[in-house]
Structure formats: structure tokens, C-alpha cells
Amino acid sequence: MVYHSVTExxxxxxxxxxxxxxxxxxxxxxxxxxVLDNASMHRSKAFRRKIVEWMSQRxxxxxxxxxxxxxxxxxxxxxxxxxxxxxxxAYLSFEHLCHEVHRLLDGYGSERTINFE
Numbered sequence: 823m824v825y826h827s828v829t830e831x832x833x834x835x836x837x838x839x840x841x842x843x844x845x846x847x848x849x850x851x852x853x854x855x856x857v858l859d860n861a862s863m864h865r866s867k868a869f870r871r872k873i874v875e876w877m878s879q880r881x882x883x884x885x886x887x888x889x890x891x892x893x894x895x896x897x898x899x900x901x902x903x904x905x906x907x908x909x910x911x912a913y914l915s916f917e918h919l920c921h922e923v924h925r926l927l928d929g930y931g932s933e934r935t936i937n938f939e
Contacts, residue, residue: 834863845879
């Protein structure tokens, strides 16, 4: 799993920067598909202008149907992180919360998984 975290508010520019970093770090011969919800920053003019550039780097975007939270896997993951995996002690400080969230995300797929059966 690849993730990008920030502590400031997420804007179109933040998302574009994350996608640029992802496209630059992945192996040039690999093909990546990114599934997006319909958040305004994913539909902005600035974001849409970058799509062809990312496609040239073999990064392809697929948008979820509108109003389909059950298909949005990140929402399912966040629900599990918040209500099942994150210890209450994570809320002692912002620094501790960031550390625990990164620990959980780093371990996703090996230490923790979600079974969709």
C-alpha cells in the first residue's frame, strides 16, 4: 500500500503534489491504477490538467460512482483504523496520534488486513 500524509488542510495542490511524488517514485515500467472518490480536489481544473501527464507515466485514474461510500475502500479502512485498531492512548497528543496512524498504515497488508468476505 502506498500512502501520503500531511498535517495541513488538503487542497488540490496537496493532492497534485502527492500524485506527482507517486508517479516519480514508482518504477517507470509499472502500471498503476488509482481509484478516486468525487472530492472537489479530484475534479478541479488544475487536477484534470495533470491527468494526461500522469497517464504518460502509466498512472491511470478511475472515479467511483457518486454517492457510493461502500465502494470507497479508504473509507472502510479509516473506519477500521479509528474504531478497531487505534488504541485510546493514541489521542494523548497529536504527535502520538500521527505515530500510531503511520504505524497502522505501515503494517496494513502484513500485520493487519481487512477481509471483505
